[in-house]
Amino acid sequence: MRSTQARQDLGPDGLIGTEAPVDRHLIGGRLVSSHGRDVVDIFNPANGALIGRATLGDEIDTEAAIAAAKAAFPVWSRTTLDERKIWLQRIADALTERLTDLKAITIAEYGAPVTFADYIVDQARDFFVLAQELLKPENFETKRGQSTIQKLPVGVAGLMTPWNGSPWFVCEKAASALAAGCTVVIKPSQLSTLQSKVLMECFEHAGLPPGVINLVNGSGEIVGNTITRSANVRKISFTGSTRVGQMISREAAETMKRVTLELGGKSPTIILDDADMGKAAAFALTVGLMNTGQSCTAGTRILVSEGRLAEAKLALAAGVSKLKLGDPSARDTVIQPMVTPAHYERVQGYIRKGISEGAEVLIGGEGKPAGFEKGNYAKPTVFVGVKNDMTIAREEIFGPVLSVITYRDEEESIAIANDTQYGLQAYVCGEDMERAHRVANRLIAGRVTINEFVDDPAAPFGGFKLSGIGREFGLAGLESYLETRVILDKMGTHRVQSNEE
Ligand code: NDP
Numbered sequence: 046m047r048s049t050q051a052r053q054d055l056g057p058d059g060l061i062g063t064e065a066p067v068d069r070h071l072i073g074g075r076l077v078s079s080h081g082r083d084v085v086d087i088f089n090p091a092n093g094a095l096i097g098r099a100t101l102g103d104e105i106d107t108e109a110a111i112a113a114a115k116a117a118f119p120v121w122s123r124t125t126l127d128e129r130k131i132w133l134q135r136i137a138d139a140l141t142e143r144l145t146d147l148k149a150i151t152i153a154e155y156g157a158p159v160t161f162a163d164y165i166v167d168q169a170r171d172f173f174v175l176a177q178e179l180l181k182p183e184n185f186e187t188k189r190g191q192s193t194i195q196k197l198p199v200g201v202a203g204l205m206t207p208w209n210g211s212p213w214f215v216c217e218k219a220a221s222a223l224a225a226g227c228t229v230v231i232k233p234s235q236l237s238t239l240q241s242k243v244l245m246e247c248f249e250h251a252g253l254p255p256g257v258i259n260l261v262n263g264s265g266e267i268v269g270n271t272i273t274r275s276a277n278v279r280k281i282s283f284t285g286s287t288r289v290g291q292m293i294s295r296e297a298a299e300t301m302k303r304v305t306l307e308l309g310g311k312s313p314t315i316i317l318d319d320a321d322m323g324k325a326a327a328f329a330l331t332v333g334l335m336n337t338g339q340s341c342t343a344g345t346r347i348l349v350s351e352g353r354l355a356e357a358k359l360a361l362a363a364g365v366s367k368l369k370l371g372d373p374s375a376r377d378t379v380i381q382p383m384v385t386p387a388h389y390e391r392v393q394g395y396i397r398k399g400i401s402e403g404a405e406v407l408i409g410g411e412g413k414p415a416g417f418e419k420g421n422y423a424k425p426t427v428f429v430g431v432k433n434d435m436t437i438a439r440e441e442i443f444g445p446v447l448s449v450i451t452y453r454d455e456e457e458s459i460a461i462a463n464d465t466q467y468g469l470q471a472y473v474c475g476e477d478m479e480r481a482h483r484v485a486n487r488l489i490a491g492r493v494t495i496n497e498f499v500d501d502p503a504a505p506f507g508g509f510k511l512s513g514i515g516r517e518f519g520l521a522g523l524e525s526y527l528e529t530r531v532i533l534d535k536m537g538t539h540r541v542q543s544n545e546e
Contacts, residue, residue, distance in 0.1 A: 468509025
């Protein structure tokens, strides 16, 4: 293992500049030139500045990555748990050396506020440490009566991820898959190419056997589809929109791939009528506007009892007016720009739709905040007078747009919360914890948090209904890359073959 990493591509400010285009993919253990020739420009969402240029991979790059992963699978899948721990730690160490670079580029390319960039990048590294804790023999083999139940890596895994916290998603999936004994082909969002460049350099630097970890920058249409259609890929783990998840699911059925789909959300925050409104409004804004609403778990429907609406309006408006919007690299910034101008326009379309369908803007509204015309900043917007059948209450906006919906009683709050096509996350606030838990127990969501935003990277994460299929994180995440084989010792005649492809 080398002791220092090459950083010749970093500009004087620590960022990757246009003079250092991203034109390579990680294939077979090496950073190789792209066969694909399509070039895209990369802009800083906070000020519109051109900050990079990326060459996107094509089918040939992707097939090469899949072939490398397939060739590496027989050896990697047979590594011992202790060996895998060492390799996972090497990746964690390589990431540790580049945390500062990765945070800087996450801020510049995605517009993440520094506090959020700190969180996702540190956690990205930590996933490779956490995964080592799962490498216990009992997670791979157990006895049940006469039978030995074995959990085997399923094969080459295709990992496809969105732009809203790219290092976090890439590393979460890669850590679980590699721990399971799968080899991987990663396709991050093409909006995260500069972040992917740093990740590729870390993965290369970690020096895993060639082909165990591959990454191809490119579009979903070309790179993503090639992975989904390949008969040599046995598993897809996808995080992104429900629309693309449905397409992948249909396509993956052709080759009977295992799929894990982490998709959209329209999460409710129920403010129970015994809640302390000051605390509840602060909580609702924290979970509703985290990542400036560009978050699958954002609590975008705020459910308030009719009797406490006036109080809620005052508290929410006061809370929003205090949120600092602006330069993502300033430590007190909370509200960041939308990732692209197109996404900004999409969010504006929803704000217009809310107004045209009869909802009332409590605070925020259409257009850019004064002084931020160059960036893709949308105003944090809270609608009141929203009915749960309005477009803004049903569709995932993925921006800083919250809907306040009133309910008559606890029963109706639960009914409205569950009246959605999604089921990823839900939030409850109230003073009476027994009651809050009673309500939480009736919500159809993969995760429910009460009164404060807590995360548990070892607890299963995933959704009901259109929010996806399967669970990630912890043991559930590891198992999503494993397939079961049972050895029936006493049956005598049963011959078992290896799962090598
Ligand atoms: P998309 O679904 O548009 O894209 C996600 C990834 O899939 C990207 O890498 C994209 O490539 C790729 N992709 C696009 N088309 C295909 C295809 N035909 N085959 C294979 N891959 C394809 O989502 P966004 O990137 O816009 O992310 C936002 C969405 O992600 C939101 O709906 C959000 O809810 C969801 N999300 C879900 C989370 C969860 O854990 N449940 C967490 C975070 C986000 P490219 O864009 O580069 O062309």
